[in-house]
Amino acid sequence: MPRRRDLLLGAAAALAAPAAARAADGLRGVAAARGIRFGLAVQGDALVNDPRAAAAVAAEAAVLVPEGGGKWLALRPEEGVYDFSELDAIIAFAARHGQTVRGHTLLWHAAMEDWTLAALKEGAARGRPLLEAHFDRVLAHTALAIRDWDVANEAVADPRDSADLLRKSPWLESLGPDYLDLAFRAARQRDAGLALTYNDYGCEQDTPVDDEKRRRVLALVRGMRDRGVPIDAVGIQGHLRLGDPFSAPKLAAFVRSLRDLGLRVLVTELDMIEDELRSDAAERDARSAALVHAFVSTVLEGGGDAVLCWGVTDPHSWIGREPGYPALVSGLPARPLPLDAEYRRKPMWHALARAFEGRPWP
Numbered sequence: 066m067p068r069r070r071d072l073l074l075g076a077a078a079a080l081a082a083p084a085a086a087r088a089a090d091g092l093r094g095v096a097a098a099r100g101i102r103f104g105l106a107v108q109g110d111a112l113v114n115d116p117r118a119a120a121a122v123a124a125e126a127a128v129l130v131p132e133g134g135g136k137w138l139a140l141r142p143e144e145g146v147y148d149f150s151e152l153d154a155i156i157a158f159a160a161r162h163g164q165t166v167r168g169h170t171l172l173w174h175a176a177m178e179d180w181t182l183a184a185l186k187e188g189a190a191r192g193r194p195l196l197e198a199h200f201d202r203v204l205a206h207t208a209l210a211i212r213d214w215d216v217a218n219e220a221v222a223d224p225r226d227s228a229d230l231l232r233k234s235p236w237l238e239s240l241g242p243d244y245l246d247l248a249f250r251a252a253r254q255r256d257a258g259l260a261l262t263y264n265d266y267g268c269e270q271d272t273p274v275d276d277e278k279r280r281r282v283l284a285l286v287r288g289m290r291d292r293g294v295p296i297d298a299v300g301i302q303g304h305l306r307l308g309d310p311f312s313a314p315k316l317a318a319f320v321r322s323l324r325d326l327g328l329r330v331l332v333t334e335l336d337m338i339e340d341e342l343r344s345d346a347a348e349r350d351a352r353s354a355a356l357v358h359a360f361v362s363t364v365l366e367g368g369g370d371a372v373l374c375w376g377v378t379d380p381h382s383w384i385g386r387e388p389g390y391p392a393l394v395s396g397l398p399a400r401p402l403p404l405d406a407e408y409r410r411k412p413m414w415h416a417l418a419r420a421f422e423g424r425p426w427p
């Protein structure tokens with residue numbers, strides 16, 4: 066048993082240790098040293114069946130978010146049936162590793178079984194009780210473990226598809242344009258202390274589409290605030306596009322506007338979409354790291370307090386499983402995440418560590 070004095074000396078040495086030594090702890094430790102929470106999206110079966118993935122998640126993440134386990138598709142296989150198996154596996158893993166869990170997502174336009182879509186088509190008289198029952202059951206089941214839920218995901222219309230503020234989601238079509246107000250109020254009513262987050266993509270970079278998406282997301286959350294609808298945070302997904310320009314001042318202004326509304330800001334789904342995979346891996350990694358560093362530093366300097374990546378190791382990424390996000394272009398595997406296929410730390414990992422430490426890149 067070490068003596069108290071040794072423990073104190075050990076703690077002092079740890080505090081004084083150079084950044085490189087602390088980095089041995091994983092990103093969760095590097096971030097925590099600066100009061101930032103770092104986390105990862107996870108799939109329940111990988112945590113249970115893949116010891117290497119589980120070890121990396123334990124070492125790197127202070128926060129877990131289910132990649133699919135909190136969506137209707139997982140939770141609601143049939144009407145009246147709730148399947149919490151994947152979510153519960155993630156919650157149990159987090160409890161064993163001193164991690165918290167955030168919820169994703171109570172509402173989304175995608176990832177629902179046909180029975181859900183058919184029910185929503187019947188209109189508000191059917192859709193509203195469906196939403197209420199889901200919130201009742203899911204928020205009660207997860208109340209002890211999950212204190213932050215994405216209440217709605219990607220509800221704002223993509224400017225490339227529509228000039229409207231809200232996406233033509235099955236929820237919008239069933240319940241009408243105040244469905245988000247209703248959902249956030251329903252969540253607050255069921256759990257007064259739960260952090261209620263609105264989560265979206267396309268607000269990160271410097272294109273006219275990003276400009277318009279930022280304007281719309283701000284309009285949505287400002288409207289909610291004005292109407293007295295409870296909302297606590299905005300999640301900026303952070304699926305960065307390597308081929309698109311980035312403007313720190315534009316992103317900083319967006320974060321500032323959200324903070325001025327009294328909202329917390331976090332990065333929820335960080336990864337890299339490599340539009341141009343023609344360069345070699347080292348060059349792509351270097352460019353990805355620089356963009357990740359600039360993006361994360363800007364959000365943190367603006368008062369953001371958490372950063373989550375959408376997975377930990379390249380081959381497990383959703384990029385490659387989805388149309389439009391190829392795993393292979395010009396014969397080279399995509400490299401969207403902080404660790405490579407062998408669980409080695411890539412430049413992106415180090416860029417994150419440096420951003421957490423408030424140090425420049427490279």
Ligand code: XIL
Pocket residue numbers: 132133218302334383
């Ligand atoms: C993705 C998952 O990563 C995939 O495994 C699944 O097939 C589809 O959904 N934005 C989101 C996430 O908010 O929920 C999406 O996750 C990725 C894009």
